[in-house]
Amino acid sequence: MQSTTTADVPAGRDRQRRLRRVRGLSAIMAAACLTTSALLTAAMAFYWAATPTRTLLSQAGLANSPATELDVTVRALGFVVAMLPLAALIYGLLSARRCFKAFAAGDIFSRRTIGHLMAFAVAVAGSAFLKPFTGAAMSVLLSASVATGTKTLAFHIGSDTLIALIFAGAVAIIAWVMTEAADLSDENKQFV
């Protein structure tokens, strides 16, 4: 059994090195998720507070509407509507953060960790699904606020929405595969 023992040593070192990489990168990712969540919220608030009306209308698909200045209430409502998909995404990022924190602590194949990863996938899919509807609601809200007697409904599905859905599906499948891995890990723990 000498050959097995000598082969096991570099394999063990590789595994340790890989685990150190997983832990290190996970710690960075956990911090990045938290920072991104905070920045996204702050950026969205700043966007609705400071962006000129013309730009807001243009980005809501209402480039031809008359540029009546939006009052604070409409801007606040716009912020709330825009926050709906973002809130789902932030929930996902915070779930991803919990998942990365568990990875950083070496808790990789546990049901709870996998649950966080699945929550991230569901949240990303939810955010992508909500985005076209909140975009439509936004166009109605803004057009009703600026145009005289005219309301516009703009429904937009972009490649970013589809890519986000594919990404969410990929993460969900990875989470399911990890469930299988967790079962194997549990079984392996019963070997002496």
Add this chain to the structure above:
Amino acid sequence: MPIRVRLAVMLAERQVKSKDLAEYVGITEANLSLLKQGKVKGVRFETIERICEFLKCQPGDLLRYEQGPPPDKEGPPFS
């Protein structure tokens, strides 16, 4: 499962303490106790190797197959 672990017998025959064996093999006493009771899903070749080294025995001395009640429906493939 009709596989019986004879580790406890081997330890008694050689008057070896579980603690010493566990230390030599590199597993916890709790895991060695589970192994003695046959309450594990599997044993690594590495573990068997270390046990055999310490007890100066063969793997076959540690395990016995005892015919138990037949499985649910089918019998053994060769009888």
